[in-house]
Amino acid sequence: MASALAQLRKLPYEDIGFAKIDHHRSLRTGVPEVIYCEGKSVAQIVGITKRMAENHNNILGTRVEREIFDAIAQQFEDCEYYGEAKIAVFKPRPVSRNGHIAVVCAGTSDIPVAEEACVTAEVLGNNVARIFDVGVAGIHRLFDSSDEILRANVAVVVAGMEGALASVVGGLVSCPVIGVPTSVGYGASFGGISALLSMLNSCASGVSVVNIDNGFGAGYQANLINKIALDKDRR
Amino acid sequence: MASALAQLRKLPYEDIGFAKIDHHRSLRTGVPEVIYCEGKSVAQIVGITKRMAENHNNILGTRVEREIFDAIAQQFEDCEYYGEAKIAVFKPRPVSRNGHIAVVCAGTSDIPVAEEACVTAEVLGNNVARIFDVGVAGIHRLFDSSDEILRANVAVVVAGMEGALASVVGGLVSCPVIGVPTSVGYGASFGGISALLSMLNSCASGVSVVNIDNGFGAGYQANLINKIALDKDRR
Amino acid sequence: MASALAQLRKLPYEDIGFAKIDHHRSLRTGVPEVIYCEGKSVAQIVGITKRMAENHNNILGTRVEREIFDAIAQQFEDCEYYGEAKIAVFKPRPVSRNGHIAVVCAGTSDIPVAEEACVTAEVLGNNVARIFDVGVAGIHRLFDSSDEILRANVAVVVAGMEGALASVVGGLVSCPVIGVPTSVGYGASFGGISALLSMLNSCASGVSVVNIDNGFGAGYQANLINKIALDKDRR
Amino acid sequence: MASALAQLRKLPYEDIGFAKIDHHRSLRTGVPEVIYCEGKSVAQIVGITKRMAENHNNILGTRVEREIFDAIAQQFEDCEYYGEAKIAVFKPRPVSRNGHIAVVCAGTSDIPVAEEACVTAEVLGNNVARIFDVGVAGIHRLFDSSDEILRANVAVVVAGMEGALASVVGGLVSCPVIGVPTSVGYGASFGGISALLSMLNSCASGVSVVNIDNGFGAGYQANLINKIALDKDRR
Amino acid sequence: MASALAQLRKLPYEDIGFAKIDHHRSLRTGVPEVIYCEGKSVAQIVGITKRMAENHNNILGTRVEREIFDAIAQQFEDCEYYGEAKIAVFKPRPVSRNGHIAVVCAGTSDIPVAEEACVTAEVLGNNVARIFDVGVAGIHRLFDSSDEILRANVAVVVAGMEGALASVVGGLVSCPVIGVPTSVGYGASFGGISALLSMLNSCASGVSVVNIDNGFGAGYQANLINKIALDKDRR
Amino acid sequence: MASALAQLRKLPYEDIGFAKIDHHRSLRTGVPEVIYCEGKSVAQIVGITKRMAENHNNILGTRVEREIFDAIAQQFEDCEYYGEAKIAVFKPRPVSRNGHIAVVCAGTSDIPVAEEACVTAEVLGNNVARIFDVGVAGIHRLFDSSDEILRANVAVVVAGMEGALASVVGGLVSCPVIGVPTSVGYGASFGGISALLSMLNSCASGVSVVNIDNGFGAGYQANLINKIALDKDRR
Amino acid sequence: MASALAQLRKLPYEDIGFAKIDHHRSLRTGVPEVIYCEGKSVAQIVGITKRMAENHNNILGTRVEREIFDAIAQQFEDCEYYGEAKIAVFKPRPVSRNGHIAVVCAGTSDIPVAEEACVTAEVLGNNVARIFDVGVAGIHRLFDSSDEILRANVAVVVAGMEGALASVVGGLVSCPVIGVPTSVGYGASFGGISALLSMLNSCASGVSVVNIDNGFGAGYQANLINKIALDKDRR
Amino acid sequence: MASALAQLRKLPYEDIGFAKIDHHRSLRTGVPEVIYCEGKSVAQIVGITKRMAENHNNILGTRVEREIFDAIAQQFEDCEYYGEAKIAVFKPRPVSRNGHIAVVCAGTSDIPVAEEACVTAEVLGNNVARIFDVGVAGIHRLFDSSDEILRANVAVVVAGMEGALASVVGGLVSCPVIGVPTSVGYGASFGGISALLSMLNSCASGVSVVNIDNGFGAGYQANLINKIALDKDRR
Secondary structure, three states: OOEEEEEEEHHOEEEEOOOOEEHHHHHHHHOOEEEEEEOOOOOOOOHHHHHHHOOOOOOEEEOOHHHHHHHHHHHHHOEEEEEEOOOOEOOOOOOOOEEEEEEEEHHHHHHEEEEEEEEHHHHHEEEEEEEEEOOOOOOOOHOOOOOHHHHOEEEEEEEEOOOOHHHHHHHHHOOOOEEOOOOOOOHHHHHHHHHHHHHHOOOOOOEEOOOOOOHHHHHHHHHHHHHHOOOOOOO | OHHHHHHHHHOOOOOOOOOOOHHHHHHHOOOOEEEOOOOOOHHHHHHHHHHHHOOOOOEEEOOOOOHHHHHHHHHHOOOOEEEEEEEEEEOOOOOOOOEEEEEOOHHHHHHHHHHHHHHHHOOEEEEEEEEEOOOOHHHHHHOOOHHHOOOOOOOEEOOOOOOOOOHHHHHOOOOEEEEEEEOOHHHHHHHHHHHHHHHHHHOOOOOOOOOOHHHHHHHHHHHHHHHHHHOOOOO | OOHHHHHHHOOOOOOOOEEEOOOHHHHHHOOEEEEEEEOOHHHHHHHHHHHHHHOOOOOOEEEEOOOHHHHHHHHOOEEEOOOOOEEEEEEEOOOEEEEEEEEEEEEHHHHHHHHHHHHHHHHHHHHEEEEOOOOOOHHHHHHOOHHEEEOOOOOEEEEEOOOHHHHHHHOOOOOOOEEEOOOOOOOHHHHHHHHHHHHHHOOOHHHHHEEOHHHHHHHHHHHHHHHHOOOOOOO | OHHHHHHHHHOOOEEEEOEEHHHHHHHHOOOOEEOOOOOOOOOHHHHHHHHHHHHOOOOOEEEHHHHHHHHHOOOOOEEEEEOOOEEEEOOOOOOEEEEEEEEOOOOOHHHHHHHHHHHHHOOOOEEEEEOOOHHHHOHHHHOOHHHHOOOEEEEEEEOOOOOOHHHHHHHOOOOOOEEOOOOOHHHHHHHHHHHHHHHHHOOOOOOOOOOOHHEEEEEEHHHHHHHHHHOOOOO | OOHHHHHHHHHOOOOOOOOOEEEHHHHHHOOOOOEEEOOOHHHHHHHHHHHHHOOOOEEEOOOOOOHHHHHHHHHHOOEEOOOOOOOEEEOOOOOOOOOEEEEEEOOOHHHHHHHHHHHHHHHHHHHEEOOOOHHHOHHHHHHOHHHHHHHEEEEEEEEOOOHEEEEEEHHOOOEEEEEOOOOOHHHHHHHHHHHHHHHHHOOOOOEEEEEEEHHHHHHHHHHHHHHHHHOOOOO | HHHHHHHHOOOOOEEOOOOOOOOOOHHOOOOOOOEEOOOOOEEEEEEEEHHOOOOOOEOOOEEHHHHHHHHHHHHOOOOEOOOOOOOOEEOOOOOOOOOEEEEEEEOOHHHHHHHHHHHHHHHHHHHEEEEEEHHHHHOOOHHHHHHHOOOOOOOEEOOOOOOOOHHHHHHHHOEEEEEEEEOOOHHHHHHHHHHHHHHHHHOOEEEOOOOOHHHHHHHHHHHHHEEEEEHHOOO | HHHHHHHOOOOOOOOOOOEEEEEEHHHHHHOOEEEEEOOOOOOHHHHHHHHOOOOOEEEEEEOHHHHHHHHHHHHHEEEEEEOOEEEEOOOOOOOOOOEEEEEOOOOOHHHHHHOOOHHHHHHEEEEEEEOOOOOHHHHHHOOOHHHHHHHOOEEEEOOOOOOHHHHHHHHOOOOEEEEEOOOOHHHHHHHHHHHHHHHHHOOOOOOOOOOOOOOHHHHHHHHHHHHHHHHHOOO | HHHHHHHHHHHOOOOOOOOEEEEHHHHHHHHOOOEEEOOOOOOHHHHHHHHHOOOOEEEEOOOOOOOHHHHHHHHHHEEEEOOOOOOOEEOOOOOEEEEEEEEEOOHHHHHHHHHHHHHHHHHHHEEEEEEEEOHHHHOOHHOOOHHHHHHHEEEEEEOOOOOOOHHHHHHOOOOOEEEEEEEEEEEEHHHHHHHHHHHHHHOOOEEEEEOOOOHHHHHHHHHHHHHHEEEEEEE
């Protein structure tokens, strides 16, 4: 095993004490670097970002509160902030957007999570159609937007409370659906458990699910799926 | 307090050892007697039924397995059995059916619970429209039956798995909706918890919920609501 | 399916970016518009309200904290606030009140939820009898108010802790009972789960349940049921 | 610590391989020996019983299914069986019964647990009043028996489903109340969790609770409390 | 039923709008009045207290934060505060203390809950022995205090984390034991669930349990049990 | 809304009493028909199948126990059975297999769920590579198969117990990963909850999750994703 | 990464279709091979065992029911069975036993899990002291065996119900304690959750925990710890 | 029993009112004194510390927020603070460090818990290797540090989210592994439950687990195990 480990040691990463930056990841997975910022100090985020910025553009920082962003921006000026999505982009550079991803969202309160999915997908180079506030209590609003959803290579469905929208969309479309339960609700929504269970038990067949409020994860996987459609070498 | 208790003592009920039969209940609530049979022995069921039958018709026995019914029927012949609903009716007598109750059900596997609601409501004297297998994965099937649902004074919606149907129906109709989550499903349906939470968190406003698999309870409350529509003295 | 969707598209709703206002809902369900305000910004609430106010009166805003209301009221003056119920009414106009709804509440701490049910029902045009602080630990207080409850077309029972009141009321009356578990309690009340489970498992038959602390939902459904009693065309 | 342990070693118990029989316990606690039989083999039960029977009478075996009892009785004839309570008494000898314990039970299906409490208390030498099938859905049945309950030194309340009976009894009496939640129910009763939480959150103040279906534990503690009333030396 | 209810109406209670004061309770249960203050406003507490104080002494207010007490004391001066127990006593008057209650507590952090039990029991007229910080990780500290525990008519055991102390004490004594799980702990203590389950599953037989952090409930029931020992008429 | 519903009514489905067969679904979603057989009677399955077989080939029946299959096969002979996957295929007809799906499985006990995913994907016309028994406790076994996984358009990862395999695979590949938690395990695996939570909380970014033991759902979604890679018109 | 993976491929394991046998593991970890047999067919167990037996002795099969063992033994005769532990040893060969492990168990019903730990440790070459039936309800029985426990390099504590024994032992000894919660109990023991939480929240500091009923895991880790004491090269 | 208790009473501890300081513990267990500071007042911590400091050095205070430490340090100057670990050491004195403990940690956000383990182990006299930010999403980072882990007598693995690292490390090493789940994560991590269950269900055999975020407990047990390797008298 020793010689195998010796090989693995040569993979590019960088140790900066409190973090080991995996430069190989973006080579390996073909997507820009991402920093999950919740629970990290400003100093840690800036430290990681600076090292990454030597090799990468469009570094995504997720779960960044505005006051954290402002503190970061004083030390690393080359950055942008998407307030509703709570996403920071470091060394933002233009990317071409391709393919079609639909992000469908049940209620106004679910928009921050939906925006996290949208901005993630856009920064990674995808066209995103936003279809918001189309919860099942007034289902004709959803049908009015169905053309846009039917055109997508992959649909992300964001919903809190009972999360029924994922099943309804899953029954309408022929593309993969990624459900994002949100913590919107109160009482027996139990911080998103209700919507999570709904989506896991969807009676529609093409639905998979990510963690509660994980708009980033859904946008990220939607990007991977949409890229398959674009990659002529994939067969 | 003693004299008040003295008064309460005069309310009609009958003590047969293992049960105290509350003859006053049917006077008080205006509906026939009901026996929840799960966990009671054949001897207990027959004992209770015989006493009740001295004063009442159309006594409902719920959760009666077929072999239990057969054993009961040997000792109390004046009875009928509804196999899918697992309901026995003792001293069955014709009742006129009035008003309109819609019982909507998501999948074929939910039918036994839906039938418990239907038979309960029918024995209590209500017209019942059965709209079965209209789950949200193929939502046009629901819309095709929407006239029947819109005509009802009250709708019962029976669904397992993610239970989304209750919200969709709740968004379409203007009458009260009673949701019945079922234990149909596997894995993260957790024996009906998924559907229960969905219905409790419905984004449609006129939905209330009964216990998992409690078709009887939904049929019973639907009867109370439908009777209000029929009762000219109610204002 | 395309032409059906084309039809559904013509249903009246209005897209204001972060929300799609469903003007058809009040036509469809016969009740005024409602905005669930928790998790929405003041700007969003005012935006939605202004559009709604062009077509509707007595728009209900629920879960409005006083400071939020004060901020809203500066931009939309034609409104009233019910502090204990945390309800705002926009474009309040006189409504006639009809029928009889009883709102029964176990303890003083449950009153805010009970008031949410009461105000909702009153704004929607129902007579409401408040029977407060009649928890089962001193059950004669409940009996003293029993005439008022027995007169109602529908009873809402609001209780936290063990939630036993719903079963006791359910055993006394012949009208439908809507249970509202509250998050009042501590320790093993688990934020209302104890009362929720109690009500779902009620041994009295005519009880259905809404979400924890959902006074609005109970008041809304009570309105639907009470209206059935008033609607001479319902049969 | 060594010498203290040396002393503790002298306390009377007996090692029979798979069990260490604590003869000191009945000296220490003043009650007969008890064997919890679920999960023990017939050989183990007989082995333990025989050693105990050399020093004790009225040894209680709990959770004994009938076929297990029949197998035991072939090897240890001096015994009695209480079928509904699933209790075996080994070397049964007459005991005088004193004081007053009330065992109150909500439904017919709860009787086996209630009987476990009754038989336990009776074998330990207490007078027991059985007040069965007095669930809160027909509350006048309870009031009719209130004299018997009010006379007791301690009340045991056995209920499944929503378990509301414990709170109602707790509000009526001035003696301690021990609640026994049962696993009677289905769906959201979650095997007794609903009743357990209800009783733990009782709004009546003098209620404590034992494990789900633990009729023995309630009867045992009721015995301890009732004996205090009888013990002239207790002050 | 009407005439029975008519009788019950005559029981003494007083309606002050947001509360119905049950003067009959202290007659019925033989203990002073108690107000659970969490979730009540200062105005409500003062309103209730003033009415009660016309008929009662030593009114107990539980879960009173110091700043709430200070605000109350400005409007109702005849009161005392027990800071650690968070208990206020209104119209405090000397009571004689009798019998023996032991309150045993596992760790320093559990003392506030233990003190709630102690002060409750003392105000209700009982002698209380405090045996604090005797958790099972250093079990000889418990044994050193065993005489005091063995002398008691009833023992209250207060413990968080794994709650093992209740079982150990239950195995040592012959009096009833009331377990009070506390929310002391972190992670998998889940706010007291760990200790609650431990105590409900105690392998010692004479243990019953009250709600998490419910020191008052344990002190109250201990008082009822201790009074039985003192009541010469109880037999 | 009426005319829209009129349009929706024209969508092809067929009502056979206990089921409404949605012929439009396979048009809409481009995949063969599927029948979830658990909880359906043999008569129901045969009835649904016969109607479907008039219009479709390769109808998938999932969760079919062998004895159920044998009973079905007597009434509908044109069928095949995959025993480990518990899948029946009715009117099996040759399909060409395209693209690349990798199904990775942690332990031998997880194979039945993995096979359900494999057979589903194969019947729907995909090439499937099986990489079984490569759990993380001997991680070099996984690395040895990494070429096959890296070649896939989408990877399905099936694991019970702690479900760590999904994160490890997610960190190695650049294609989307669909996690399938299984109920393999005991004790604190809680029937698959442990693996489900692990996968939902994966620190690798491209992982989404389906219900516990839902091999079919994963195979179905993998098919949708793989087909995107093959569909030259998708852009 | 490719060359690293190339190296890892050379690690010895063997692919037999449904399993990949990791011969390197016993080299790497220094302990014999183990097969978790629950959920594997007799054919699979025999297949795996035969391959392993070419290179290893004393192969451990855990969770083997007697009838499964009998079927295996017909195809692979060189084996032994430990009935209470449900452990099979294939190619059993004498091992010398060293060091000291204490296995302490609370009740007679916990013995099967305790025996799984004991036999595992013994087959792996450790001296094991069995201290059984020393639950905390009669704590002097534990103290009597304290010398044996104090002599051990590591103690395994097996307990169901409230699991208090782990904390008590943890407070007495200076060696590491491994807690094994068992599923012994009923009601609120929730299949071992109560004991699991107790042990995780132990107020004694040197306690770690394995899965419910995982006697094997505890015996295995105890072996690792005990071996450290014996390994003169460890420093 | 009395004389045994008399002996136990002589064990050295000190009663300071709100705490009973167990001086015997450090004799008994061979490690310095520890104070769990969360939930204790500054006065209580100082009081306990001062008494302990008369007999002990290197007293560990865990879960000490910086502002609490500053307040303590004003009254007890002879102390040090480890900010990331939130540990205070009172009367710090040089200790020699021996043996080898590896503390492995998945992400930057898990470092505070990992540091609690590291500092605990170091103060207790162990060499500690920190291997941080080696989560499974970039697994080659772990392999690069494998030599350091393989050299250890015991490994502590700290991980939140899905906690997969414990299984991967457990599969690589031959020493005991102690898993510490952390509360790092969101949504379905449920405050550490996800990682806790993962580690309890680890498919690697030598893993045991401590409470969520319990870095101290892991460091403490690692010390006990490492000391066994160093103790020449242990056999």
